[in-house]
Amino acid sequence: MTTESPIGIFDSGIGGLTVVKAVQAALPAERIIxxxxxxxxxxxxxxxxxxxxxxxxxxxxxxRYQPKVIIVxxxxxxxxxxxxxxKSCGKIPVIGVLKAGAKLAVQVSKNNRIGVIGTQATVCxxxxxxxxxxxxxxxxxxxxxCPLFVPLAEEGFINHPATRLIAEQYLAGFRKQEIDTLVxxxxxYPILRQVIEETIGSKIRIIxxxxxxxxxxxxxxxxxGLLNPSxxxxxxxxxxxxxxxxxxxxxxLFMGSELPDVELVxx
Amino acid sequence: MTTESPIGIFDSGIGGLTVVKAVQAALPAERIIxxxxxxxxxxxxxxxxxxxxxxxxxxxxxxRYQPKVIIVxxxxxxxxxxxxxxKSCGKIPVIGVLKAGAKLAVQVSKNNRIGVIGTQATVCxxxxxxxxxxxxxxxxxxxxxCPLFVPLAEEGFINHPATRLIAEQYLAGFRKQEIDTLVxxxxxYPILRQVIEETIGSKIRIIxxxxxxxxxxxxxxxxxGLLNPSxxxxxxxxxxxxxxxxxxxxxxLFMGSELPDVELVxx
Numbered sequence: 206m207t208t209e210s211p212i213g214i215f216d217s218g219i220g221g222l223t224v225v226k227a228v229q230a231a232l233p234a235e236r237i238i239x240x241x242x243x244x245x246x247x248x249x250x251x252x253x254x255x256x257x258x259x260x261x262x263x264x265x266x267x268x269r270y271q272p273k274v275i276i277v278x279x280x281x282x283x284x285x286x287x288x289x290x291x292k293s294c295g296k297i298p299v300i301g302v303l304k305a306g307a308k309l310a311v312q313v314s315k316n317n318r319i320g321v322i323g324t325q326a327t328v329c330x331x332x333x334x335x336x337x338x339x340x341x342x343x344x345x346x347x348x349x350x351c352p353l354f355v356p357l358a359e360e361g362f363i364n365h366p367a368t369r370l371i372a373e374q375y376l377a378g379f380r381k382q383e384i385d386t387l388v389x390x391x392x393x394y395p396i397l398r399q400v401i402e403e404t405i406g407s408k409i410r411i412i413x414x415x416x417x418x419x420x421x422x423x424x425x426x427x428x429x430g431l432l433n434p435s436x437x438x439x440x441x442x443x444x445x446x447x448x449x450x451x452x453x454x455x456x457x458l459f460m461g462s463e464l465p466d467v468e469l470v471x472x
Numbered sequence: 473m474t475t476e477s478p479i480g481i482f483d484s485g486i487g488g489l490t491v492v493k494a495v496q497a498a499l500p501a502e503r504i505i506x507x508x509x510x511x512x513x514x515x516x517x518x519x520x521x522x523x524x525x526x527x528x529x530x531x532x533x534x535x536r537y538q539p540k541v542i543i544v545x546x547x548x549x550x551x552x553x554x555x556x557x558x559k560s561c562g563k564i565p566v567i568g569v570l571k572a573g574a575k576l577a578v579q580v581s582k583n584n585r586i587g588v589i590g591t592q593a594t595v596c597x598x599x600x601x602x603x604x605x606x607x608x609x610x611x612x613x614x615x616x617x618c619p620l621f622v623p624l625a626e627e628g629f630i631n632h633p634a635t636r637l638i639a640e641q642y643l644a645g646f647r648k649q650e651i652d653t654l655v656x657x658x659x660x661y662p663i664l665r666q667v668i669e670e671t672i673g674s675k676i677r678i679i680x681x682x683x684x685x686x687x688x689x690x691x692x693x694x695x696x697g698l699l700n701p702s703x704x705x706x707x708x709x710x711x712x713x714x715x716x717x718x719x720x721x722x723x724x725l726f727m728g729s730e731l732p733d734v735e736l737v738x739x
Contacts, residue, residue, distance in 0.1 A: 365637075
């Protein structure tokens, strides 16, 4: 493990590319290896046993590249199987998108009322509320599952009136709850950020977990002396377990650039 | 293989339960073994190589029960991997939901203009158009992928205004095309049948592939002398590769009855 070792990032599918983009922006000199488990996406609706098995598999794939840090970009794995990742990678530090998002939300909230949106599994696990209350037990956390946001984002229905109706249905309750901070607890949700912002109103501060995890990674590499002092900007090394038909379109939607070479790995 | 052998049915997930329900209605004296690959659902967006591998796995699981017929309730597998199923099960006859739906649509259409809706993979494979044109080369087939229909059905947004807006967006084109028949080329879509019907208008006849496959199964068992003469109505034997949190709610949505015992199998 040296300053030149890569940063390993994994997610259940393509959503974690929002984390890749945020890490690239915060740490342009670092090499990034990304594994998206596109053959088994989505993890959200699956059982905890299955999610924990997949988390071990995903970690093993990244470990082949001897990363200096592993970022769990998947909120579902961060919520239900972060300990599996930690056990599977020995002394390599692990950063979960969930704890990073929770920490930033706690720093930002002034009225101690934080909203969290995510998949059914993330919300049911109550992991965001636990992480937030470990940092500050006085904070009230109000959670809402938004299962249609991922398919709407992937279908590119960014500004569609149906997306607005569905956002209104999912988010209207937050207005009465008087939250001042809303955590996007799913890596897909930044794609729908504008609709979400317009639905909840401009007074509520949105926390993008992808940005939060990038900041935390920068801190950790600085603290441990592992920041790459002389790297160059490079395209991420992409590993996927399947190459879905819409992959190229989705990559462009998430990264805003053309799809580079992709390596297929078996899970 | 005897008259008392079960009917094996598999699907990528829970959608094939609409086929189970239709087969139960058409053949109440038959035992049904259903495998839903809930750990790896959805197959739709995955690559052909992955779908073909999964099709072999799914067939092997049903073969343990020595079925007298295997019904492929998954449109994606019917479109891209029916030959894999046929090779994997020796002399057991195989019925694909796709060919059954195509055949019924050809029988019903009077103006030789048929619409087909399905997942991205089913539509891109062009398999419905091929199956229809093999039966009648003069028929014009107009296809439309509706990727949001599955998540909308699973979220229970059966009568939601957002579902109507999305149906309008997907289906409006059919009005100009002057089709007289529309095939529901995905086992989830019968759940949204009312919205689909109201959107396309009452002049277009809807073909539910689940009903079509049940009729074809009845024919085949009669022809081969394998109809069970003395069976009793029984609950289907359910096998799944994962038990998602919403399984019980989804079972009720699809079957209209309480979830019976479920057996977990590894894939």
